[in-house]
Amino acid sequence: xxxxxNLRIWRGDAxxxxxxxxxxxxxxxxxVLDLIHRVQATQMGDLAVRWNCKAGKCGSCSMEINGKPxxxxxxxxxxxxxxxxITITPLRAFPVIKxxxxxxxxxxxxxxxxPSYEHPKNLAPGEARMEQIDVERSQEFRKCIExxxxxxxxxxxxxxEENKKSFAGPRFxxxxxxxxxxPLDMLKNRKxxxxxxxxxxxxxxxxxxxxxxxxxxxxTDNAIIPxxxxxxxxxxxxxxxxxxxxxxREGIV
Amino acid sequence: xxTGVFSASRAKIKERTLRTDRWWxxxxxxxxxxxxxxxxxxxxxxxxxxxxxxxLVSPLYSPCLSTACIEGSSPLGQPFxxxxxxxxxxxALFILIFPLGFRMTCYYxxxxxxxxxxxxxxxxxxxxxxxxxxxxxxxxLILQNSHRWFFYAGLVFNVLLTYDAVIAFxxxxxxxxxxxxxxxxxxxxxxxxxxxxxxxxxxRHTIGGRLKHFSKHPIRYKTWTWISxxxxxxxxxxxxxxxxxAFADIYVRxxxxxxxxxxxxx
Numbered sequence: 001x002x003x004x005x006n007l008r009i010w011r012g013d014a015x016x017x018x019x020x021x022x023x024x025x026x027x028x029x030x031x032v033l034d035l036i037h038r039v040q041a042t043q044m045g046d047l048a049v050r051w052n053c054k055a056g057k058c059g060s061c062s063m064e065i066n067g068k069p070x071x072x073x074x075x076x077x078x079x080x081x082x083x084x085x086i087t088i089t090p091l092r093a094f095p096v097i098k099x100x101x102x103x104x105x106x107x108x109x110x111x112x113x114x115p116s117y118e119h120p121k122n123l124a125p126g127e128a129r130m131e132q133i134d135v136e137r138s139q140e141f142r143k144c145i146e147x148x149x150x151x152x153x154x155x156x157x158x159x160x161e162e163n164k165k166s167f168a169g170p171r172f173x174x175x176x177x178x179x180x181x182x183p184l185d186m187l188k189n190r191k192x193x194x195x196x197x198x199x200x201x202x203x204x205x206x207x208x209x210x211x212x213x214x215x216x217x218x219x220t221d222n223a224i225i226p227x228x229x230x231x232x233x234x235x236x237x238x239x240x241x242x243x244x245x246x247x248x249r250e251g252i253v
Numbered sequence: 254x255x256t257g258v259f260s261a262s263r264a265k266i267k268e269r270t271l272r273t274d275r276w277w278x279x280x281x282x283x284x285x286x287x288x289x290x291x292x293x294x295x296x297x298x299x300x301x302x303x304x305x306x307x308x309l310v311s312p313l314y315s316p317c318l319s320t321a322c323i324e325g326s327s328p329l330g331q332p333f334x335x336x337x338x339x340x341x342x343x344x345a346l347f348i349l350i351f352p353l354g355f356r357m358t359c360y361y362x363x364x365x366x367x368x369x370x371x372x373x374x375x376x377x378x379x380x381x382x383x384x385x386x387x388x389x390x391x392x393x394l395i396l397q398n399s400h401r402w403f404f405y406a407g408l409v410f411n412v413l414l415t416y417d418a419v420i421a422f423x424x425x426x427x428x429x430x431x432x433x434x435x436x437x438x439x440x441x442x443x444x445x446x447x448x449x450x451x452x453x454x455x456x457r458h459t460i461g462g463r464l465k466h467f468s469k470h471p472i473r474y475k476t477w478t479w480i481s482x483x484x485x486x487x488x489x490x491x492x493x494x495x496x497x498x499a500f501a502d503i504y505v506r507x508x509x510x511x512x513x514x515x516x517x518x519x
Contacts, residue, residue, distance in 0.1 A: 012264065014261075066272060068377070092266065102264075133474060155381055158380075159256070160385070181465060183465050201389050201390040202386070204363065204367050204388050205360055206368055206377075208377035225458075229454065229462060230458075
C-alpha cells in the first residue's frame with residue numbers, strides 16, 4: 001500500500017549545499033534508492049546519484065541515510081517508522097562532487113599502494129595447489145564489493161582529513177590480511193608494511209567498519225585484529241623475534 | 254582549520270551526526286558500568302580487609318603473597334614484604350596490575366572505552382571532538398601491544414583462582430567434601446574468567462591464527478575453529494566475567510565482615 005514520505009536530500013557541490021525537503025510516494029517493498037529515483041523522475045531532474053546493480057552487489061549506491069552509512073538499494077523503506085523523516089546525504093568522509101555523488105578516488109590510490117601477491121619462484125603457473133581450508137579463510141574477504149562504507153565510517157579518516165596520507169583504511173586491511181594469510185604468498189615484510197606504511201597502528205578497533213559492512217565481513221575480528229597480532233609477532237614480541245632470527249623464518253608457515 | 258566531516262571539500266553539513274537513533278545509550282551504559290567497577294575496585298584495593306573468610310578468598314586479593322595478608326589467605330606462602338618506604342601497601346594493589354592490564358589492553362574493552370570514555374569516536378558516524386588523532390602508534394597507546402603478555406599472566410591467575418574455587422569445597426574446619434554458596438560464587442567467577450581468556454583474540458592468534466597453512470596443522474586448525482566460536486562471544490564473556498569477579502568479591506567481603514552467612518549446601 002502506498003504512503004507519503006518526507007525526505008531531506010542533500011543537494012549541492014564542493015562550494016555550497018544543503019538539505020532540501022521533498023515529499024514522495026513510497027510503495028510496499030520499495031527501497032530508499034527507489035524513492036531517490038522517483039524524486040529524480042518527478043521533482044528533481046538534475047539530482048546526481050551513483051547507482052548500478054540495485055541488488056547490493058556493485059557497491060555504487062553508498063550514501064548516508066539518517067546519518068548511517070548504508071547502501072540505498074538495500075535499505076527497506078518499511079524499516080523506518082510511519083511518519084519518520086528520512087535524511088539522505090552523500091558519504092561524509094570523501095569530497096563531494098555533486099548532490100549524492102562523492103569522489104572516492106582516495107580508495108583507488110590506496111589500493112595501488114598495497115603490494116600484490118608474490119608467487120613462489122619454484123612454482124610454475126598452474127602448479128600452485130591450495131587445500132580448501134586454506135582457501136576458505138580468505139574467501140570471506142573476497143566478498144568485499146568495494147562500497148567503501150567501511151572507509152567512510154572509519155573515524156581515522158572521516159574525522160581527520162590529514163590522516164588520509166598515512167592510513168589505508170579497513171577495506172585495504174582486509175586485502176593485506178588476505179595476502180598475509182595466503183599460504184603461497186612469498187612477500188616477507190607485509191606485516192611491517194601494514195604497520196609502518198599503511199597505518200594499521202592508527203586503527204583503535206572501534207569496529208564501526210564491521211557494523212556497516214553490507215557483506216557482513218568480520219573486518220575487525222578476522223582481518224584487523226589478526227594483522228595487529230601478526231605485527232606484534234614481528235615487532236613487539238622479543239621471544240618471537242629471536243625465534244625468527246634463529247630459525248630464519250618469518251613465523252610458522 | 255576545519256577538518257574531518259567539516260573539511261572544505263566535503264558536503265556542507267553543520268551537524269556532527271544526522272543519526273536519529275539513541276546512539277548515545279550504549280556508550281553511556283558502558284561508561285556507567287566501567288566507571289562504577291573502577292570506583293568499587295579502587296575502594297576495595299585500598300580497604301585491605303574483609304577479603305578472606307575460610308575457605309573463601311576474594312579474587313581481588315588472590316594470590317595473597319605479602320606479609321600483610323590475613324592468616325590463612327596465603328596458601329602459596331608470603332614471600333613478599335608489604336612495607337615500602339615505611340608504608341604498608343595493600344596486596345591487592347600489586348595483584349590487580351595483571352588482571353586490570355589484561356582487561357585494559359583487551360581488544361573488546363579497547364573498543365568500549367575508546368568509545369565511552371575517550372569518545373574516539375562516541376559512536377559510528379558521530380564526529381569525535383578531538384582535533385588530532387594518532388591512534389595506537391605512539392606512547393602511551395602503543396603499549397596496547399603488550400596484550401599478549403597480560404594474556405599469559407591472566408592464564409596464571411586463572412589457574413590460581415580455579416585453585417581457590419577448588420579449596421572452597423572445604424568447610425571452615427578445612428575438611429573436604431563440602432559446598433557452600435561461596436563455593437558456587439568462586440566457581441562461577443573462575444569459569445567465566447576461563448571463558449573470557451580462552452575467547453580472547455590473542456588466544457585465537459596463538460592457537461592457530463598466526464598460521465599460514467591451516468592444512469599443515471590440522472589439530473591447531475581444529476582448535477582454532479573452537480576458539481573462533483568462543484571468540485564470537487568474547488564481549489559477553491568480558492562483561493559476565495567482570496560481574497562474576499565483582500560479585501565474588503562482594504560476597505566474600507560480606508561474609509568476612511559478618512554481614513552475610515555463607516550457607517553450606519552440604
